[in-house]
Amino acid sequence: MKPGQSLSVCALLLLCMAGTGNGGNILVWYTEGSHWINLKPVLETLIDRGHQVTVLIPSTSMFMNASEPSRFRYEPFNISITMEAMEAFFEEFLHFSMYEMDHMNYLQIYIRFMDLMKRDLQYTLQFLDGLVKSDTVMARLKEAKFDLVFADPIFAGRKPTSACEMMGRADIWLMRTYWDFEFPRPFLPNFKFVGGIHCRPAKPLPEDMEEFVQSSGDAGIVVFTLGSFITNITAEKGDMIASALAQIPQKVLWRYKGEKPKTLGANTRIYDWIPQNDLLGHPKTRAFITHGGTNGIYEAIYHGVPMVGIPMFGDQPDNMVHMKAKGAALIMDFNFMQTQDLTDAVNAVINEPSYKENALRLSSIHHDRPISPLDEAVFWIEFTMRNNGAKHLRVQAHELTWYQYHSLDVFAFFLAVALLLTLLFIKSCSFCVRRCCGRKGKTKRKAE
Incomplete structure (x- = not known):
């Protein structure tokens, strides 16, 4: 996800341009991280239903890859930002969020954060310049006569001064959460909750991983990942975490990049990558240690797995507060937790029945829906095209002047x-x- 943005309030933005019947022509705005993971199953389903999908992709992207096999068409555009610069900025943001923020006062946090956001805005505008100032790309987009723009507002494709105005013109908002996660509050009729669109039943694990999982016996396993972005855990912090994991009876599968911790227990294996959804859906999984990303939380809800949250930045602290309030998780502070704190938290969510019961209750709510979240997302996209927009669902507040x-x-x-x-x-x-x-x-x- 983009630094400083909140997934819990983020939506998928639909801007209707010209109505069509079946087989629409859809333009997808570029995005990053977990947001791109959410979009891909929707795009695949749209293609299955006969729509043409074109995805804008910048020449530098951390997650989007135009060379990977896909059934949708990529429309590349060049930007002046190098991958090294992008990674360096994100590394700086992560270091601030993980190691500096907890030791600053509010004024220091504000000054530092605003400095990072100014640079982030400069990068965003460079992305936008690379697209709209390319006569070749813009000519191709105009000739394509798209019926719908499918965009994630976390990457604004607009001038900053008109961002609110353009977002207000959205016909349908597809929210990445559902009422298993959210708390009841008023929403407009063009807000549709499709949390969990990427979730799916577990697939078999790789043979060597399955062998390790089965060796756990009745104690089961713990799945541990802090997400794909977190690669800057210090050796001291890594040793502390490894020492805590070594004290639990379960086997642990830990997605970890960096120097192997000296205190790594015999019950713990580290991996560069793990099939997270498939592990969470395994019958031997007892708990999930997570950074609190929306996608990971929804996979845990889908499979009914209690959580220990170690939130880092962005929406992650708020996400874990939701899960704690629902009784399905405990929260650890990355900078101040000690070995015994983490050990006690993992033992608590595994051994105290209420955490598993609440996780299963949320899972039941998640599955007890009249239509799957993926099908609902696709329905509202097609609904918008069939009806030449969804103006009848838009609140008239968007048509009012500020006064x-x-x-x-x-x-x-x-x-x-x-x-x-x-x-x-x-x-x-x-x-x-x-x-x-x-x-x-x-x-x-x-x-x-």
Whole structure:
């Protein structure tokens, strides 16, 4: 995901351009990280249903790869940012989020964060320049006559001054969460919750991994990953975590990049990559140690696995607060947790029945839906094209001016009425006082 953004409020943005019947022509805006993972199954399903899909892809991307086999067409565009610069920036952001922020006051955090976000905005504008200032690419896009733009607003394809306005023009928002994760609150009719669109039943594990899992016996296994971005764990922190994992009876499969921890126990194996969904769906899985990314949380919900969260940045702390409030997780602080803290947390979510029960309850809610999240996402995309947009679902607040939106015109009217009534009251009182005082004065003069 993009630094500093929150997945919990992020949506997939649909902007209808021109309605069609069956077999629409869809343009997909570029994105990164877990957001791209979410988009891919939707795009594959759209192709299965006869739609043409074109994906914009920058020349430098950490996750999108135009050379990998795919059934959708890529539309590449060049940007001036190198992969080294992008990785260096993200490494700096991760170091700030993981190691610096907890030791700063609010003012220091704000100054440092705003500096990072200014550079992030510069990169975003360079991405945009590489696209809209390419006459060749823009000519091809205009000739294609797309019926729909499918975009993730985390990567703004707009000028910063008009971002809110353009996002407000979206016909349908596909939210990456569902009511197994969210708490009830009012939403507009064009907000559709499709959390878990990437989740699927577990597939068999590689033979050597399955052998290690089966060697766990009745104790089972713990799956541990801090996501694909986290590669900067210090040797000291790695040793502390490994020491904690060595004290639990379960076997541990740990996705880890870096120097092998000196305290790594015999019950723990480290991997450059693990089939996370397939491991979470394995009957021997007892707990999931996670950084709190939305995709990982939803795979754990899908399979009913309790969690120990070690959130790092972005939406991850908020995600884990949701899971803790739902009774399916405990939260550790990356900078301040000690060996025994992590050991106790893992033992708690495994041995205290409430965590597993709550995880299974969330899983039941997740699966008990009239339509799968993937099918629902595709339905609303096609709905938007069939109906030449979804204007009837958009709140009229988007059509109001800023002063109308904040009811300032209504406030001004009532203020004017109140002032008028106050003025009339004062004038009436003044008139009555003058009349009364004047009559008394005349009576007194007559008496004299």
